[in-house]
Amino acid sequence: MRIFCASVATETNTFSPLKTDMTDFTESFYAAPGDHPDTPTLCSAVFPVCRRRSGEEGWTLIEGTATWAEPGGLVNRATWEHLRDEILQQLSAALPLDAVILGLHGAMVAQDYDDCEGDLLSQIREIVGPDVVIGATLDPHSHLTKRRLDAANILIAFKEFPHTDFVDCAEACVNLTLRAVRGEIRPHLSAFDCRMIEVMPTNHDPMRGFVDRIKAREGQDSVLSVSVIHGFMAADVPDVGAHLLVITDNQASVGSRLAEDLGMQLFGFRGRTKPQLLSAGEALDQAEANPKGPVVIADIWDNPGGGVPGDSTILTRLALERKMKSLAVGTIWDPMAVRLCMSAGEGIRMPLRFGGKTSATAGAPIDAEVEVVKLVRDAEQRFGDSRVPLGDAAAIRIGGIEAVLNTVRSQAFSPDLFSNLGIDPTARKILIVKSTNHFRGAFETIATDILYASIDGLYPNDPLTNGYTKLTRPVWPIVKNPHAERETA
Numbered sequence: 001m002r003i004f005c006a007s008v009a010t011e012t013n014t015f016s017p018l019k020t021d022m023t024d025f026t027e028s029f030y031a032a033p034g035d036h037p038d039t040p041t042l043c044s045a046v047f048p049v050c051r052r053r054s055g056e057e058g059w060t061l062i063e064g065t066a067t068w069a070e071p072g073g074l075v076n077r078a079t080w081e082h083l084r085d086e087i088l089q090q091l092s093a094a095l096p097l098d099a100v101i102l103g104l105h106g107a108m109v110a111q112d113y114d115d116c117e118g119d120l121l122s123q124i125r126e127i128v129g130p131d132v133v134i135g136a137t138l139d140p141h142s143h144l145t146k147r148r149l150d151a152a153n154i155l156i157a158f159k160e161f162p163h164t165d166f167v168d169c170a171e172a173c174v175n176l177t178l179r180a181v182r183g184e185i186r187p188h189l190s191a192f193d194c195r196m197i198e199v200m201p202t203n204h205d206p207m208r209g210f211v212d213r214i215k216a217r218e219g220q221d222s223v224l225s226v227s228v229i230h231g232f233m234a235a236d237v238p239d240v241g242a243h244l245l246v247i248t249d250n251q252a253s254v255g256s257r258l259a260e261d262l263g264m265q266l267f268g269f270r271g272r273t274k275p276q277l278l279s280a281g282e283a284l285d286q287a288e289a290n291p292k293g294p295v296v297i298a299d300i301w302d303n304p305g306g307g308v309p310g311d312s313t314i315l316t317r318l319a320l321e322r323k324m325k326s327l328a329v330g331t332i333w334d335p336m337a338v339r340l341c342m343s344a345g346e347g348i349r350m351p352l353r354f355g356g357k358t359s360a361t362a363g364a365p366i367d368a369e370v371e372v373v374k375l376v377r378d379a380e381q382r383f384g385d386s387r388v389p390l391g392d393a394a395a396i397r398i399g400g401i402e403a404v405l406n407t408v409r410s411q412a413f414s415p416d417l418f419s420n421l422g423i424d425p426t427a428r429k430i431l432i433v434k435s436t437n438h439f440r441g442a443f444e445t446i447a448t449d450i451l452y453a454s455i456d457g458l459y460p461n462d463p464l465t466n467g468y469t470k471l472t473r474p475v476w477p478i479v480k481n482p483h484a485e486r487e488t489a
Contacts, residue, residue, distance in 0.1 A: 294429060
């Protein structure tokens, strides 16, 4: 048995002022064939899983490129075509094959390519022919397109948000792919369009219970896998929005009915899945009123994981105006400010302008006399077993407030983004992080409370005003009842 494995991934915010090119991939994560680390990464966990299974079972693994760029704006055409063609050339050289296993994100958009993953999958199908099994993992914040469904045999998305189960997803994808190659199953994909755009964290109900139920459904009555595609609202693409995806063992009618039933259950959760959202002032008020710390405040719309810069100063400026103490911010993306701090050295006090570089809507730059507390070359943080680069980073102090400045954009995943820069997060009353929900798994182990601050900036967080131009179907909340035709049929 011969199996080819590759990974190319990013999440594209088509409204972002940022652009994504090859530098973004090489700075975030790029592994040439054979160079993937033993530890998994979010979208390439299929590599270590394939290595282990091939070693245990004696089949041949041919590794291709694995690369990931921190979410950003539109990928330029040359970069996408280069990465796609690199993998296609590696694939062609690896023929003949029994299977192809891919680690994808599912929300990559490039200039002239609304569906990068569909482009890659369809070209792989053309090269390998109809009998080779193609399996791929997806981030749930992706887009499910007909082109992908037509090209792939197996598509499985992480079930959890935060994505604590990305290795489990890789295990499931590899397992089903191997079973299909051996003729033990005949996977059939069934999808249902929920026709809604919503944020759906799975750490609380109703999504917590829903995910637990779909997990229990797998393995019963020919059902091999159930995935919820949440969608990614910051993308102006035709298929934006939530979908339900079911894989059965050659039982199309079973899969279709289950996908529709679960999809309409999911639609019934609309408007009830988001956490309580606070204004900047309300979040700081509640955090200050808490007698114990640390209290974590998530600046959810300045999340680099959503493709925005992550250099908003609005919460930090308000904290400075209030002369707050024992507060740390992580991170503010500002390569220029980090460079100035690196040149000055640790322990130096200096005037510094930081943050607010990329947008008029995310706060003006902060000008302050700062102390350079700690400098780290090639800093990183953890996300489960993965290591996430922050690039060169600096911790600065202004009065009772500290901030981590970084050069490689990244959302907050773990408290070690502070501790690696000399800030003890457990000793601070308030921690401000730039993340929507991925921070929660690691931070809730130290937090006395977690608050979500909704501060308008660059992220398009309201489907009613996002200004989609490519939608061709009714979607809630833009349309109150997008399933109206089902009721009259």
